[in-house]
Amino acid sequence: MAILIGKETRLITQGITGKAGLFHSQKCREYGTNVVGGVTPKKGGTTVDGFPVFNSVAESVKATGANASMIFVPAPFAADAILEAADAGVHLIVAITEGIPVMDMLKVHNYLKSKNCILIGPNCPGVTTAGVCKIGIAPGPIHSKGRIGIVSRSGTLTYEAVHQTTVAGLGQTTAVGIGGDPIHGLSHIDVVKMLNADPETEGIILIGEIGGSDEEIAAAWIKDNVKKPVVGFIAGASAPKGKRMGHAGAIIDGTSGTAEAKIKALKDAGVTVAATAAEIGAKMVQAMKAAGK
Amino acid sequence: MKLHEYQAKAILRQAGLPVPKGEVVFKGEEVAAGLAKLGMNSGVAKAQAYTGGRGKAGGIKLFKTAEEALALTKQLLGMTLVTKQTGPEGVKIEAVLLEEASDIKRELYVAVTLDRAKANIVFILSPEGGMDIEDVAEKTPEKILKLYPAWGRNIDASLAAQGAKFLGLEGEQAKAFADVLEKLYRIYQEKDCTLLEINPLVVNGAGALSLLDCKFNIDENAVYRQKDTGGDENAEKDPSEIEASKYGLSYIKLDGDIGCMVNGAGLAMATMDTIAYYGAQPANFLDVGGSASEEAVTKAFEIISSDKNVKAILVNIFGGIMPCDRIARGVVGAVKTTGLKVPLVVRLEGTNVKEGKEVIEQSGLNLISALDLDDGAKKAAQLVKTGAGKGAN
Numbered sequence: 136m137a138i139l140i141g142k143e144t145r146l147i148t149q150g151i152t153g154k155a156g157l158f159h160s161q162k163c164r165e166y167g168t169n170v171v172g173g174v175t176p177k178k179g180g181t182t183v184d185g186f187p188v189f190n191s192v193a194e195s196v197k198a199t200g201a202n203a204s205m206i207f208v209p210a211p212f213a214a215d216a217i218l219e220a221a222d223a224g225v226h227l228i229v230a231i232t233e234g235i236p237v238m239d240m241l242k243v244h245n246y247l248k249s250k251n252c253i254l255i256g257p258n259c260p261g262v263t264t265a266g267v268c269k270i271g272i273a274p275g276p277i278h279s280k281g282r283i284g285i286v287s288r289s290g291t292l293t294y295e296a297v298h299q300t301t302v303a304g305l306g307q308t309t310a311v312g313i314g315g316d317p318i319h320g321l322s323h324i325d326v327v328k329m330l331n332a333d334p335e336t337e338g339i340i341l342i343g344e345i346g347g348s349d350e351e352i353a354a355a356w357i358k359d360n361v362k363k364p365v366v367g368f369i370a371g372a373s374a375p376k377g378k379r380m381g382h383a384g385a386i387i388d389g390t391s392g393t394a395e396a397k398i399k400a401l402k403d404a405g406v407t408v409a410a411t412a413a414e415i416g417a418k419m420v421q422a423m424k425a426a427g428k
Numbered sequence: 429m430k431l432h433e434y435q436a437k438a439i440l441r442q443a444g445l446p447v448p449k450g451e452v453v454f455k456g457e458e459v460a461a462g463l464a465k466l467g468m469n470s471g472v473a474k475a476q477a478y479t480g481g482r483g484k485a486g487g488i489k490l491f492k493t494a495e496e497a498l499a500l501t502k503q504l505l506g507m508t509l510v511t512k513q514t515g516p517e518g519v520k521i522e523a524v525l526l527e528e529a530s531d532i533k534r535e536l537y538v539a540v541t542l543d544r545a546k547a548n549i550v551f552i553l554s555p556e557g558g559m560d561i562e563d564v565a566e567k568t569p570e571k572i573l574k575l576y577p578a579w580g581r582n583i584d585a586s587l588a589a590q591g592a593k594f595l596g597l598e599g600e601q602a603k604a605f606a607d608v609l610e611k612l613y614r615i616y617q618e619k620d621c622t623l624l625e626i627n628p629l630v631v632n633g634a635g636a637l638s639l640l641d642c643k644f645n646i647d648e649n650a651v652y653r654q655k656d657t658g659g660d661e662n663a664e665k666d667p668s669e670i671e672a673s674k675y676g677l678s679y680i681k682l683d684g685d686i687g688c689m690v691n692g693a694g695l696a697m698a699t700m701d702t703i704a705y706y707g708a709q710p711a712n713f714l715d716v717g718g719s720a721s722e723e724a725v726t727k728a729f730e731i732i733s734s735d736k737n738v739k740a741i742l743v744n745i746f747g748g749i750m751p752c753d754r755i756a757r758g759v760v761g762a763v764k765t766t767g768l769k770v771p772l773v774v775r776l777e778g779t780n781v782k783e784g785k786e787v788i789e790q791s792g793l794n795l796i797s798a799l800d801l802d803d804g805a806k807k808a809a810q811l812v813k814t815g816a817g818k819g820a821n
Contacts, residue, residue, distance in 0.1 A: 289694020
């Protein structure tokens with residue numbers, strides 16, 4: 136089961152003829168993802184390493200039955216690429232691109248309200264259903280099929296959680312990197328709801344960072360709805376106020392978005408909070424044992 | 429990216445908003461021409477700095493004659509302004525705005541920013557202008573009103589009317605206020621703002637509205653299409669931060685003594701946190717990103733090493749897109765050219781981890797390897813605490 140992606144996923148890559156787009160399309164295919172082609176305007180009709188290239192998303196959907204898209208288009212054009220995928224009827228859009236202006240994402244956010252599709256990202260590592268399907272840039276070999284669902288804003292912290300649960304023998308169902316931008320598609324709460332409803336997922340890891348209030352919103356929902364063990368971690372407790380820590384979303388403005396407030400919200404919701412990123416796996420093992428799993 | 433008051437006001441004025449007339453000067457010699465252009469000999473001299481609290485710090489002064497204007501401008505130019513927001517080091521003043529004095533009857537507050545949770549632009553209004561808005565929000569939250577305009581169209585008349593009523597504006601003033609909101613909303617979107625704050629928006633003696641001061645912050649991701657605002661994207665940055673950005677590195681200098689090189693913003697923050705957890709302090713935030721070249725890695729290492737406070741360095745890489753061997757070669761290359769003055773702890777994991785560890789082993793350099801993030805942070809913190817890193821050469 137897992138969530139979001141699986142055997143039925145048919146993936147196209149927007150920006151497949153770029154260096155990163157091609158490299159990661161190849162890596163996804165190696166992992167087992169059914170990559171059915173790619174899109175680069177004016178390069179339709181050609182192929183690149185066996186992937187058929189189309190001029191538009193609509194053409195590619197018609198020809199291949201694609202139902203998911205992975206976007207590597209450069210930031211100034213990435214918002215339009217998302218809109219194009221939505222218009223073409225692609226159900227799942229994963230935007231890897233970093234550096235998209237907030238105003239462009241507001242436009243996308245409002246446009247997608249009337250569309251029946253799911254956006255992950257932008258500025259995210261993507262989503263992996265362990266052992267089955269991978270969309271994005273996460274290193275495939277660190278995953279192992281198992282019982283834990285993961286949701287995180289940060290790419291490399293997703294890898295940490297995946298790696299630690301693999302080493303601990305728990306494995307993963309699906310790991311979702313939702314991205315570090317202020318305006319994004321799926322939020323923590325959306326993914327937590329999916330993982331909570333997924334029968335294969337027995338435990339949940341939620342990783343957040345300073346800025347915004349995504350984690351607090353998810354915590355409130357967990358408190359009332361989630362019976363599965365949840366382990367949380369918040370990055371940025373030592374970050375100075377008013378400085379943007381790499382991610383556009385990771386900045387403390389005024390008193391909102393502090394690590395302290397987020398950790399408190401998670402603890403209030405009954406979530407086991409890891410003191411450092413290094414103990415996420417160990418805390419999950421403990422929480423699973425305590426839950427008799 | 430932030431704009432100076434004079435740059436922000438030029439944009440407001442161009443949009444047809446009521447802004448006091450003013451001229452910016454960068455040298456004493458420009459004062460006479462500036463005053464002539466304005467047709468006045470009395471007014472206000474305002475030091476241009478990206479900080480609030482300028483008035484209290486002596487950065488805003490009234491002048492009554494052209495001679496006074498010149499003397500004040502000369503005094504302000506080159507001074508280091510220390511406000512409660514700048515920290516003790518202060519900011520150097522390089523421009524002065526000469527402006528007509530305003531006859532202030534009431535001071536209001538209007539800001540436009542993003543409500544992330546609602547994914548909606550929000551107006552924040554208060555009748556308590558001229559104050560620190562965070563204090564107002566904390567002590568008297570009933571004096572703050574948030575308005576959420578609909579996306580993709582003009583501001584609803586009813587929304588503007590609600591705002592005017594809250595601020596006690598009626599008749600012509602309410603009409604003028606609706607126009608201010610509409611124009612600010614448009615500027616906010618067109619200029620890719622993250623914050624557009626008018627504090628204070630004043631009602632003057634004649635009963636008209638005037639935008640007296642402005643904070644104008646632009647989305648870092650949109651700077652490429654907002655160059656004509658005149659903003660300086662390198663303002664407020666440490667020289668080493670500017671150097672780092674040339675190589676696509678995200679670097680922020682901090683006050684601690686453990687230099688950090690990490691890939692990914694989240695992991696970089698988590699690494700800083702873990703160092704703090706073990707009782708030490710990070711000297712910097714550094715995200716080398718996912719696709720840095722060997723050259724960029726070398727540069728990152730040089731920047732960290734050049735910080736005199738650094739007594740130990742922790743490299744923490746979870747290779748995703750970034751293969752560990754590329755990081756390893758970059759670090760080894762940097763150490764070979766610049767020498768290693770402090771202990772270096774290295775933790776590698778992920779893509780090509782085996783090859784990366786081989787590069788480190790074969791380098792013959794005296795590096796300390798760490799098993800995981802926890803082990804790395806603990807080792808670096810111990811090195812600094814025991815003084816092993818101090819003066820080591």
